[in-house]
Amino acid sequence: xxxxxxPFSAIVGQEDMxxxxxxxxxxxxxxxxxxxxxxGTAKSTAVRALAGLLPEREVVLGCPxxxxxxxxxxxxxxxxxxxxxxxxxSTAVPMSVVELPxxxxxxxxxxxxxxxxxxxxxxxxxxxxxxxxxxxxxxxVDEINLLDDNIVDLLLxxxxxxxxxxxxxxxxxxxxxKFILVGTMNPEEGDLRPQLLDRFGMMVDVVSEKxxxxxxxxxxxxMEFEKNPESFCKDYREQNAQIRENILKARELLKGIDxxxxxxxxxxxxxxxxxxxxxxxxxxLIKAAEAYAAMQMRTEVYPxxxxxxxxxxxxxxxxxxxxxxxNLNSEELDAWLKSTFGTN
Amino acid sequence: MAQEHLRDQLNYPFAxxxxxxxxxxxxxxxxxxxxxxxxxxxxxxGTGKSVLARSMEDIAEGRKVVNLPLNSxxxxxxxxxxxxxxxxxxxxxxxNNVLLRADGNILFVDDVNLLPDYVLNQxxxxxxxxxxxxxxxxxxxxxxxRxxxxxxxxxxxxxxxxxxxxxxxxxxxxxxxxxxxLRMTLCERCLSFQKDPEGFILSFxxxxxxxxDEVTEARARARFTRVPEGYCAAxxxxxxxxxxxxxxxxxxxxxxxxxxxxxxxxxxxxxxHLKDAAAMCLEHRRNNPPExxxxxxxxxxxxxxxxxxxxxxxxxxxxxxxxxxxxxxxxPDDQQEQRPPEEGDAEVPPPVDPDGMQEQVFDxxxxxxxxxxxxxxxxxxxxxxxxxxxxxxxxxSAGKVIGYRIPKGKVSDIALCASIRASAPxxxxxxxxxxxxVLKREDLREKVREKRQGNSIxxxxxxxxxxxxxxxxxxxxGAILSMLxxxxxxxxxxxxxxxxxxxxxxVLPLTKSILKAYNVLQxxxxxxxxxxxxxxxxxxxxLKGVDGxxxxxxxxxxxxxxxxxxxTSGQKPVDEMLSTARSLSKTGIRFIVIDTEAGRMQFGLxxxxxxxxxxxYLRLENLNAEYIECSVxxxxxx
Numbered sequence: 003x004x005x006x007x008x009p010f011s012a013i014v015g016q017e018d019m020x021x022x023x024x025x026x027x028x029x030x031x032x033x034x035x036x037x038x039x040x041x042g043t044a045k046s047t048a049v050r051a052l053a054g055l056l057p058e059r060e061v062v063l064g065c066p067x068x069x070x071x072x073x074x075x076x077x078x079x080x081x082x083x084x085x086x087x088x089x090x091x092s093t094a095v096p097m098s099v100v101e102l103p104x105x106x107x108x109x110x111x112x113x114x115x116x117x118x119x120x121x122x123x124x125x126x127x128x129x130x131x132x133x134x135x136x137x138x139x140x141x142x143v144d145e146i147n148l149l150d151d152n153i154v155d156l157l158l159x160x161x162x163x164x165x166x167x168x169x170x171x172x173x174x175x176x177x178x179x180k181f182i183l184v185g186t187m188n189p190e191e192g193d194l195r196p197q198l199l200d201r202f203g204m205m206v207d208v209v210s211e212k213x214x215x216x217x218x219x220x221x222x223x224x225m226e227f228e229k230n231p232e233s234f235c236k237d238y239r240e241q242n243a244q245i246r247e248n249i250l251k252a253r254e255l256l257k258g259i260d261x262x263x264x265x266x267x268x269x270x271x272x273x274x275x276x277x278x279x280x281x282x283x284x285x286x287l288i289k290a291a292e293a294y295a296a297m298q299m300r301t302e303v304y305p306x307x308x309x310x311x312x313x314x315x316x317x318x319x320x321x322x323x324x325x326x327x328x329n330l331n332s333e334e335l336d337a338w339l340k341s342t343f344g345t346n
Numbered sequence: 347m348a349q350e351h352l353r354d355q356l357n358y359p360f361a362x363x364x365x366x367x368x369x370x371x372x373x374x375x376x377x378x379x380x381x382x383x384x385x386x387x388x389x390x391x392g393t394g395k396s397v398l399a400r401s402m403e404d405i406a407e408g409r410k411v412v413n414l415p416l417n418s419x420x421x422x423x424x425x426x427x428x429x430x431x432x433x434x435x436x437x438x439x440x441x442n443n444v445l446l447r448a449d450g451n452i453l454f455v456d457d458v459n460l461l462p463d464y465v466l467n468q469x470x471x472x473x474x475x476x477x478x479x480x481x482x483x484x485x486x487x488x489x490x491x492r493x494x495x496x497x498x499x500x501x502x503x504x505x506x507x508x509x510x511x512x513x514x515x516x517x518x519x520x521x522x523x524x525x526x527x528l529r530m531t532l533c534e535r536c537l538s539f540q541k542d543p544e545g546f547i548l549s550f551x552x553x554x555x556x557x558x559d560e561v562t563e564a565r566a567r568a569r570f571t572r573v574p575e576g577y578c579a580a581x582x583x584x585x586x587x588x589x590x591x592x593x594x595x596x597x598x599x600x601x602x603x604x605x606x607x608x609x610x611x612x613x614x615x616x617x618x619h620l621k622d623a624a625a626m627c628l629e630h631r632r633n634n635p636p637e638x639x640x641x642x643x644x645x646x647x648x649x650x651x652x653x654x655x656x657x658x659x660x661x662x663x664x665x666x667x668x669x670x671x672x673x674x675x676x677x678p679d680d681q682q683e684q685r686p687p688e689e690g691d692a693e694v695p696p697p698v699d700p701d702g703m704q705e706q707v708f709d710x711x712x713x714x715x716x717x718x719x720x721x722x723x724x725x726x727x728x729x730x731x732x733x734x735x736x737x738x739x740x741x742x743s744a745g746k747v748i749g750y751r752i753p754k755g756k757v758s759d760i761a762l763c764a765s766i767r768a769s770a771p772x773x774x775x776x777x778x779x780x781x782x783x784v785l786k787r788e789d790l791r792e793k794v795r796e797k798r799q800g801n802s803i804x805x806x807x808x809x810x811x812x813x814x815x816x817x818x819x820x821x822x823x824g825a826i827l828s829m830l831x832x833x834x835x836x837x838x839x840x841x842x843x844x845x846x847x848x849x850x851x852x853v854l855p856l857t858k859s860i861l862k863a864y865n866v867l868q869x870x871x872x873x874x875x876x877x878x879x880x881x882x883x884x885x886x887x888x889l890k891g892v893d894g895x896x897x898x899x900x901x902x903x904x905x906x907x908x909x910x911x912x913x914t915s916g917q918k919p920v921d922e923m924l925s926t927a928r929s930l931s932k933t934g935i936r937f938i939v940i941d942t943e944a945g946r947m948q949f950g951l952x953x954x955x956x957x958x959x960x961x962x963y964l965r966l967e968n969l970n971a972e973y974i975e976c977s978v979x980x981x982x983x984x
Contacts, residue, residue, distance in 0.1 A: 031540065075356060108417060108747070117762050121783050126430060147858075155416045155460055162396055162456060169418035169444055171763040172429050176413075192839075192858025196502050197457070200391040261537065263530065270529045280392020280522055284533050 006231035010051035011241035013044055014220045018206045022314050023052050026182050028252045029293040032286060033203030034183035043208040045186040049142050055246045056097035059138055063091040067134040067177040078177035100136040102143045111156050115171040128175045133166040136181040146185030147194045154198055161201045203286045205318035252296035259292045261303050268305035272312055278319040286315050309339045356543040360401035361553035364532040369518040372626040376494055377406040378564035379605040382515045383473040384495040389520030395498035396456050404554050405561045412448040414455045425480040429770050436774035438484050445478050448493040458497035459506050470513040515598045517630035568608040573600055573615045584624055589633035598627035753792040764791035801838040801900045802856050802892045806885045808905035809846035810876035818942050819872050821966055822904050830863055841888055842866055845881030847874035852888055878909035879923050889935050899935045906943035907951030927958035937961025
């Protein structure tokens, strides 16, 4: 499948969305991005383009679940078995964007009994599904608000534990399923279930570009791409490579970054002030701030990093009442951050 | 192929959990007692419910946590036939199932409110009894499964029914920490756990070990601890005061108090133990939670509705002022309305009155709970998975597979695994020259699927002058908002249409976005005549496009039924309305008529309309939480 993908670096504007995606690739523990916005605002384009920037990761050779050879505690049963026989062969593969189509059925998502093997050999064997493929990668759901409830339940379970447990069709199986969840939705088509909403580390609202010049830019680039995708991609290869290198550097830097008490205090204060449910927001703020500092090629995190990422981390959590538009509070948040932390 | 291999996955240590002391104590009690079989951990998202539940391995020596995933099939949970074994032996052999694996361990379900009720019921039974009886797929066996059942849920996604809730011995509530310092400690610990899990666990190893010993000792001691004489009476009294139904609560409190004493190294429980035990065991069983007690009871009232009609919070303050404003315009209006609408025929519009014809936009009235969703979720009617109102078994290839059956006629949606299982005992006698498994026609099974159906609810709102003039619109909007909130939790699709002046208009196409509905609701104008027939036909137009398989069409009509515009010229409006209604009653749409009629003279036209529609009739005054809950549910599911 070598269809050319519109290069990430060629996307005009939508800085928040791009930043959120990049921060998540720097630190997958942030927990994914939900991109909300009207149609035709490069939501899907950006996510698909992200694939071209992703770093490589180590996987066990031939493992359908893409197990990480360095974490023996979280491997699929096959890898566990193989490990007993000796060192597992591993290989480096680029992280990928795994799509979960809306029409997916439960058995394809969670994995199921391999019928062919059952009938021809009489043996039970597990056939991995999308959640296995997504392990270590980005799981992308377009129009996630339209996903069937039973599929959402599967996602929630896997996202919560990083493990996909299957107890069906006579199969009892589990395999690691740690993924960066990226979803897009058009809020006009309905809301997202609160539990699923909360699983997203970040949310960005995208709107169509209002500036005339930039709109022209968008059209021109798109037309150019459609006319001759190969040469268009070539033009942006260097810029893409630059971003990719920055991500790799940032990932290295992140290992040495430790949030100090002032950073933690800032995160806790923001969460307390906004009265969000639970403690996920505090942790996400800190992780996102660390990733942001790394992206800026720093090894120190400052409280100002927390306030910077707050606009990505907090909006979807502030919504306690379904009848309040979360966006309304965005300006209030800015004002409060400025008055309390004096920077930003 | 089992879950055991992931046991080495590192869990956040129990000892490192910050805050929510009562919840932690409750889990210690559950781990120490042989008589406490089930624990429910409630709380908003991100409060560490699952983390806490999974960390129980730390304190429960020798027991491990067995996961029960939400999408498990029933035979896999409770036991069915083991295909491989059966193939080999030619007779049915019980499969290794989740409950069997949970024997002597801890069974954990995340988001238990999303588990089908019948499954939860059986799991709770097994937890209480310590054994399970399998009667399926030709297997008839009883096996032991003594386990501690630990479940979590976030009430925001819909609750579980009262009687299932009562089955949980202990229920604890986790809350978001409000203390800055505590929260910072929590953050620091979580971050260092994520950076270096081994090191972090090691740094808490001593504390963990101490807690584990405590629990192990308490487990041995708990059998001998007692509750002092007079305490039994006290427990009963507390249960009575809290309006606890049944006696499970009393027994749980006793057991928990004894275990708490044992944890303290005492042989006799004291008052503190009793208090803690009551907090753990009774909170979820009390029948009027504290937040409800503070609210004035909104009882259905027999009084003439005049002074109740716009009962909003603000009213209390400017009662006098509002009264003054209300009275004068009401007088002429009442007189006008006293004339039966049959006389006000189609050709002659009602006398122009300033309040009626003028466009007005009213505030949204008092919002009440349509469904007290946390503990009151209806169970008997809801066979589907909680969180959705309607569940229906459908013959269609979409939806969640919940089982299988012997097909009638042609098999299209074949349940291959079930078919293989059905054929397994006889495989040994069949010819296997080409395939390892040979299926015959009699082995075939088809899937039973359940699609979680939502409802498509169309609110058909009377925007005519009579509604506006009496400020009924405030109450009407309050009612709609209350139902919207409910729809939000049930994830129904909703739409809205308004009829006024000479026509009906769709102001909100069917949507799942409640926010949009709310915005529309705020701007509904009133004024003019009552073209109810136009409204009914518009509503039908919108709902007829709804695919009955995916979603059930429901029309909620808020009107006084005083139709005074005919659709076909020359017809009498009310007669035409009733005949239209009778035709509509056969369309498969469910109707709920909410009568907004008020004033001294009442014609009961809405009731007549409702009869013609074969719908459910409610009066606006009676729209309090309890009443609407029963009625709407009855209408939708009945």
